[in-house]
Amino acid sequence: MNSEHIKLAARNVDLWFGAKHVLKQVNAAFPQNEVTALIGPSGCGKSTLLRSFNRMHDLVPDVRIEGKLLLEEQDLYDKKASVTQLRKRIGMVFQKPNPFPKSIYENITYGLKINGVPAGQHKEIVERSLKESFIWDEVKDDLDKPAMRLSGGQQQRLCIARTVALRPEVILMDEPCSALDPLSTLKIEELIIKLKEEYTIVIVTHNMQQAQRVADKTYFLYLGEVIENGPTASIFNDPKQQLTKNYVTGHFG
Amino acid sequence: MHIQARERIDGLVRSLIKATGLIVISILGGIFFMLLWNTVSFFIHVSPLDFITGTQWNPTGRHATYGILPLLVSTCLVTLGAMAIAIPLGIGTAAFMSEYAGKRLKNILKPAVEMLAAVPSVAIGFLGIVALGPGIARLTQLSNGLNALNGAILLSVMSLPTIITVAEDAINGVPATYKEASLGIGATKWQTLTRVTIPAAAPGIVAAIMLGVGRAIGETMTVLMATGNAASFPKGFFDSVRTITATIAIEMGEVPYQTTHYYSLFAIAGILFLLTLVVNMAGEYFVNKFRKFHSA
Amino acid sequence: MKKKLAPFIEWGTLLFCTGTVCFFLVVILWDIVSKGASSLSWGFVSTPPANGMTQGGILPAITGTVLLTLITALVATPFGISCAIYLNEYASDNWSARLVRAAIRNLAGVPSVIYGLFGLSLFVQAMHMGTSMVAAGCTLGLLSLPYIITTTEEALRRIPASTREAALAIGATQFESIRDVVLPAALPGILTGIVLTLSRAAGETAPILFTGVAFYINSPSGGLNQEFMALPYHLYMLSTQHQAIEQVRPLAYGTALVLLIVVFLLNLAAFYIRYKHSKK
Structure with missing residues (x-):
């Protein structure tokens, strides 16, 4: 474990929504250029943990976070840290595809524009990121079409393209396939495996086959605590904890 | 743009937008303060007791009297009459729209109600003068038809859209399971409506009535044009009456600023403000009660 | 049986x-x-009144109402949208937002004639605008504010949270996400609300009674700091205060029809925006 470069980490993180204690003393470390899956039954806090890495809880009132969340050596919740800068380094793909109500082309260039990428480079970056996201061939002739007209699977790949266009260091994925059909899911999974060559990926998933197909490491969370973690194969084939065993064999969840 | 500049703009806009939230509070506060300030100026000259219990409103007479009672009674009389017409019609229409009308009929009725709501009050007042007034005069053998009845009918037209819209929302909001349960044990459609649906929607319907009352009390132009504006104590629906709103509208245009008469108009406006505040808050209370009841 | x-x-x-x-x-x-309909003609809407209001048209009343409605929009729209953004985007449900919401609900219930008194005290007297087009426009602006806030907030609420998160996640500031993504998406709803509110404001009489409206003015296109004519007030005066009421009745009917047309046109515009958007 120590030989790997840890890109993103959580140290003794506690999180409350009002009086509700949602994350309890969570420790996690996500190595560079690997896919790490967070699994666990609904309400176990896996999405909450994921969203706290790019400070998506900032807009929600009544959230309290203690402990440290780190990107390399940078404290994500440092008062002086720029949340905007940080979200550029840590991209996120959401559960439901959420393209902007704009054209396909503008969906990619919007992030470039606000982050000050010179307009001259836009065209090239659009093409590159759409290719990286395995969607170029399907949309290259109608870049001016509204993104909302694409199918769900295409929309989600566009959202991934929008994220990789900014060259983030980490991509967080919150059940990216839960709203998609099996074929689109397969495409996205292929994409995830390809993307880890360049990025560090953390993925929340409900689907245990998916975790086994894409993840190098897996964390199992239950009621806000990390119960067990390790290489994906050992979590699924040789769990140390009874709870983990029950979950991965489908006894609850 | 540099990231620090962008974040500075973000912070600036945030405080700017937060500040506009204060504007609405300050407007309400300003209205309240304006009414209070001028009412106090009025009470320096006229005792509050004389004002509240006085039965004569005659600010321009040799012995000026400022009794609000005739105005208050006029306002209540017209509002009461308007509600006697608008409540049954409004609830009946709301029930028809939500329970009996088909989709196509509903698509005609809804815009019709919106259209009725869009007619300016001055146009309705105008019809009170040229159409309804002569009609009432002919039927009752009076010299003219500008009286409380005329105002009440016009006000019922003005408040009907409010009552229908809110009541229809309330009736629509009753869960289908209630109705199904009632129909399931053999009740007729009518029994279901009167014994299950309407009682379940009662808080929403009360809210509709309250908001309708609020609309009627505060309406100015229709009553100003159609009720004759005699400032004497009204005896019935065939008497000419003069509401609080009409009094303000008539006299404010002619009164010199900063006189007792001027202040007196703010004092009656203050009473009107309190009246509508209470009615609207009651309406709000029932709307919330209805919401809670159904989200539980 | x-x-x-x-x-x-x-x-x-x-x-x-x-x-x-x-x-x-x-x-x-x-x-x-x-x-x-019989009074309605090109001359009626394109000429000023003549012969002590017994003849001629209502042009200055039409231009007055149009200008007044524009001022109302200029006053109410920026503040209304901004306040709605505050409520829906920044404050969601804390005590200050609840206070603002309560204020809005109560403002919406305040009788329009009281807005007239407030406009008289604040704009005409305290701010020395005199009885004028601006004073009346500002008064109508205040009256319209609660409706614009409510409808705008409604339109903003219909934009899902995921749209905002999408913008934030690629490094937009909150202001940028509102300006570039949320507002454009909510625009049809916001416009519908504004136009409907203005159609109400255009027909209002009581708030402008003491703040600037006049029965007759000499120069029809007077400045913003002068008194003006307006359709609803014109109708009121023609039908109640004119010395030859029976004689001017056709003119009153014509004015009522024009007022109704103005109001319904605005309603139709709102309907069209809503319809066009719902088809997309």
Whole structure:
């Protein structure tokens, strides 16, 4: 474990929504250029943990976070840290595809524009990121079409393209396939495996086959605590904890 | 743009937008303060007791009297009459729209109600003068038809859209399971409506009535044009009456600023403000009660 | 027999209620349209009144109402949208937002004639605007504010949270996400609300009574700091205060019809925006 470069980490993180204690003393470390899956039954806090890495809880009132969340050596919740800068380094793909109500082309260039990428480079970056996201061939002739007209699977790949266009260091994925059909899911999974060559990926998933197909490491969370973690194969084939065993064999969840 | 500049703009806009939230509070506060300030100026000259219990409103007479009672009674009389017409019609229409009308009929009725709501009050007042007034005069053998009845009918037209819209929302909001349960044990459609649906929607319907009352009390132009504006104590629906709103509208245009008469108009406006505040808050209370009841 | 008849009586009662309401609408429209149509001509809408209001048209009243409505929009729209953004985007449900919401609800219930008094005290007297177009426009702006806030907030609420998160996640600031993504998406809803509110403001009389409206002015396109004519007030004066009331009745009907047309056109515009958007 120590030989790997840890890109993103959580140290003794506690999180409350009002009086509700949602994350309890969570420790996690996500190595560079690997896919790490967070699994666990609904309400176990896996999405909450994921969203706290790019400070998506900032807009929600009544959230309290203690402990440290780190990107390399940078404290994500440092008062002086720029949340905007940080979200550029840590991209996120959401559960439901959420393209902007704009054209396909503008969906990619919007992030470039606000982050000050010179307009001259836009065209090239659009093409590159759409290719990286395995969607170029399907949309290259109608870049001016509204993104909302694409199918769900295409929309989600566009959202991934929008994220990789900014060259983030980490991509967080919150059940990216839960709203998609099996074929689109397969495409996205292929994409995830390809993307880890360049990025560090953390993925929340409900689907245990998916975790086994894409993840190098897996964390199992239950009621806000990390119960067990390790290489994906050992979590699924040789769990140390009874709870983990029950979950991965489908006894609850 | 540099990231620090962008974040500075973000912070600036945030405080700017937060500040506009204060504007609405300050407007309400300003209205309240304006009414209070001028009412106090009025009470320096006229005792509050004389004002509240006085039965004569005659600010321009040799012995000026400022009794609000005739105005208050006029306002209540017209509002009461308007509600006697608008409540049954409004609830009946709301029930028809939500329970009996088909989709196509509903698509005609809804815009019709919106259209009725869009007619300016001055146009309705105008019809009170040229159409309804002569009609009432002919039927009752009076010299003219500008009286409380005329105002009440016009006000019922003005408040009907409010009552229908809110009541229809309330009736629509009753869960289908209630109705199904009632129909399931053999009740007729009518029994279901009167014994299950309407009682379940009662808080929403009360809210509709309250908001309708609020609309009627505060309406100015229709009553100003159609009720004759005699400032004497009204005896019935065939008497000419003069509401609080009409009094303000008539006299404010002619009164010199900063006189007792001027202040007196703010004092009656203050009473009107309190009246509508209470009615609207009651309406709000029932709307919330209805919401809670159904989200539980 | 009794059993079979009952449903018809019950159904008939409700139908009677609905029919009466529709009857009101039809009578209002029919009376104004049928009697106003004969007065309506190009000359009526393009010339000023003549001969002590007994002849001529209502051009200055039309331009007055149009200008007044524009000022109302200029005053109410920026503050209204901004306040709605505050409520829906920044404050969601803390105590200050609840206070603002309570204020809005109460403002919406304040009778329009009281807004007139407030405009008189604040704009005409305290701010020394005098009885003028600006003073009246500002007064109508305040009156419109709660409606614009409510409808805008409604439109913003319909934009899902995921749209905002999408913008934030690629490094937009909150302001940028609102400006570039949320507002454009909510625009049709916001516009519908604004236009509907303005259609109400255009027909209001009581708030402008003491803040600047006049029955007759010499120069029809007077400045913003001068008194002005307006359609609803013109109708009021023609039908109640004119010395030759019977003689000017056709003019009053014509004015009522024009006012109705202005208001319904604005409503139609709102309807069109809503319809066009719902098709997309």
